[in-house]
Amino acid sequence: MTKDDLLKALQQTLIKTKAVKISDLSELKGYSLTDLLDLTFHHETAIAFRAAWVLENVQERFPERFDPLLTDFLNKYPLQKNFSSQRHYTKILFSLLERNKIAPDFDYEKIIEPTFEWLAMEQTPVAVKANCMSILYLLKEKDDWIAGELKAEIEFLMKTGGAAIQSRGKKILSLLA
Template sequence: MIILSLHGMTKEQFLLEISKNVSKVKATVLAQLAISDHYTMSDLLSLCYHPQKAIAFRAAWILEFVENKSPDRFIPLLVEFIEQLTHQHNASCQRHFTKILMNYTNRKAKTIRKEAFSQLTTTHKEQVVERVFEWLIKSETPVAVRVNCIEILYNLVPLFPWIKDELNAQITFYLKDGSAAMQSRGKKLLMKLLEAS
């Protein structure tokens, strides 16, 4: 049984909790804590860059939980989140970060997310494109992250039409010997890109 106080947990106590193995149930409880007014989103984001990869991964997992449950709590962090993407080299964190970015770029995103993303400056949107392309083309990027990157970039084609040709070339390249996940999503998005031509 998990008993965590949702009130008064310090940043240090939170760090101690995610230094241990975190089950899905415990991650949900910690996300509820992070959603409360007693813990700042900025503190949680900083833990996503912790030098210990397991801690950073758990923090990113919890950050994704928070964003899914309470986008209103995450949105004030969106600019900071984007500005720090360049420093995220942990592939496990990139998986959760790309899932968050998919929520904001999805053409069927909830209004609250669409409005938040539309209010970003062009520079911030370009930072998303640049970082996601970088993760997509790195040879060591895991397939799950790569597939998410393809989806994000596809979603951003209406804003940045030049992405279309670059993305088309990348998908075609990865389909040559890609995994089942890459084949499935890659083919669907390639078809959509071709239909939009």
């Protein structure tokens, strides 16, 4: 499957089963995951979103295929400005952290700073904020200040946040206590 074929597939409206099928093709047809990662920055936000969704499915279903892309993904993580793509990027990052896939000598500031920025930005969608809380909780041991700053940010967000922010906020605050 060429990059053009992949782009054509992503121009179509996707449902979960089709996103999974396209991720399965990464294994069968061997399209370039670098091309897929690049398409998560496509100027058409719908294509970027679909590419990020497929990338998340590849990471979930074929982690061994995603592993060679890890460094590129981590380097591009802070550059992602598409809110819809950020949702999938944060889900991927959370999964990578949970599975200890990131090298201990990695410069974690590269992902901590943008994750805090996304959490604090008023226009960031709730799902992205919730994922950011979970990511930062997993990163709390990487620097002394993270837990305190995360606690303060969650408490601030919970003052006006909806049900999802309240729920995730309470969960993370109880884990921080």
